[in-house]
Amino acid sequence: MSRKIGQKIWIGGTCPIRQVLDRFGDKWSILIIELLSHEGKLRFSEIAHTIGDISQKMLTVTLRSLESDGLVIRQFFPEIPPRVEYELSELGKSLVPHIQQLAAWGQTNMDTILENRKRFEEKQQSRTAY
Amino acid sequence: MSRKIGQKIWIGGTCPIRQVLDRFGDKWSILIIELLSHEGKLRFSEIAHTIGDISQKMLTVTLRSLESDGLVIRQFFPEIPPRVEYELSELGKSLVPHIQQLAAWGQTNMDTILENRKRFEEKQQSRTAY
DNA sequence: CTGCATCCCGAGTGATACTG
DNA sequence: CAGTATCACTCGGGATGCAG
Numbered sequence: 001m002s003r004k005i006g007q008k009i010w011i012g013g014t015c016p017i018r019q020v021l022d023r024f025g026d027k028w029s030i031l032i033i034e035l036l037s038h039e040g041k042l043r044f045s046e047i048a049h050t051i052g053d054i055s056q057k058m059l060t061v062t063l064r065s066l067e068s069d070g071l072v073i074r075q076f077f078p079e080i081p082p083r084v085e086y087e088l089s090e091l092g093k094s095l096v097p098h099i100q101q102l103a104a105w106g107q108t109n110m111d112t113i114l115e116n117r118k119r120f121e122e123k124q125q126s127r128t129a130y
Numbered sequence: 131m132s133r134k135i136g137q138k139i140w141i142g143g144t145c146p147i148r149q150v151l152d153r154f155g156d157k158w159s160i161l162i163i164e165l166l167s168h169e170g171k172l173r174f175s176e177i178a179h180t181i182g183d184i185s186q187k188m189l190t191v192t193l194r195s196l197e198s199d200g201l202v203i204r205q206f207f208p209e210i211p212p213r214v215e216y217e218l219s220e221l222g223k224s225l226v227p228h229i230q231q232l233a234a235w236g237q238t239n240m241d242t243i244l245e246n247r248k249r250f251e252e253k254q255q256s257r258t259a260y
Numbered sequence: 261c262t263g264c265a266t267c268c269c270g271a272g273t274g275a276t277a278c279t280g
Numbered sequence: 281c282a283g284t285a286t287c288a289c290t291c292g293g294g295a296t297g298c299a300g
Contacts, residue, residue: 146287156292156293157292157293158293167299185294185295186295187293187294188292188294189297191293210300212300246287
């Protein structure tokens with residue numbers, strides 16, 4: 001049983017969902033992990049270019065945080081010009097299937113959600129129309 | 131094959147991961163869904179109390195958005211004082227297993243992540259110490 | 261009890277310029 | 281090429297007060 005609600009698993013950092021949300025709830029982490037899972041090993045500029053609308057700063061920050069948590073491996077080549085390659089660690093790879101489950105769910109159900117939302121808005125409008 | 135990166139699945143709203151992130155990347159949606167999946171049917175104040183540190187405003191806003199997207203069913207009882215009950219729709223329930231997968235992953239690996247992060251910080255400090 | 265409106269702060273994010 | 285540094289801003293979300 002995981003019903004220990006009286007013991008406050010819903011409050012604070014002990015709740016596993018909160019931990020996951022805390023770590024991956026930002027704008028880019030999940031997306032970068034998923035991208036690396038497809039492409040294997042990528043350079044900084046390749047990631048930036050593929051995602052398209054991420055700023056250099058946010059890419060740096062996000063990659064650094066992923067590296068610090070051991071989800072991504074960073075390999076630096078001190079050449080001229082410098083080259084850096086990123087790839088998923090085993091830990092990072094172990095997260096990928098779960099992300100893809102979510103993505104698949106989204107692909108199946110997001111249309112329904114958007115329809116629901118649209119109808120809900122219309123219903124609200126007709127209500128205030130009185 | 132889902133490798134159509136040249137076709138820009140990574141840019142804009144077409145990427146399923148972005149859609150999911152867009153919808154569920156906020157602070158409370160996932161947590162509320164998971165809570166309702168445990169408890170079945172809850173009143174507004176019960177949710178507020180169980181979560182503990184959510185403001186009334188954010189609970190209202192989040193529940194309203196979940197309702198609008200058809201993930202949660204809202205039942206209003208026009209009594210005095212009023213009573214409102216929330217429960218997951220079928221659509222909402224269909225998301226639960228995926229959330230629990232993520233939570234389980236977190237429970238297994240979050241300790242490792244936090245250790246990694248700690249060691250990374252220490253390594254950075256010793257570097258700037260020179 | 262439940263929910264809406266208003267005000268407001270600050271973390272997270274982006275734009276820009278600079279460095280090795 | 282791959283960052284770092286700085287500034288500016290948006291906007292998520294918290295506090296408070298009011299209403300049905």
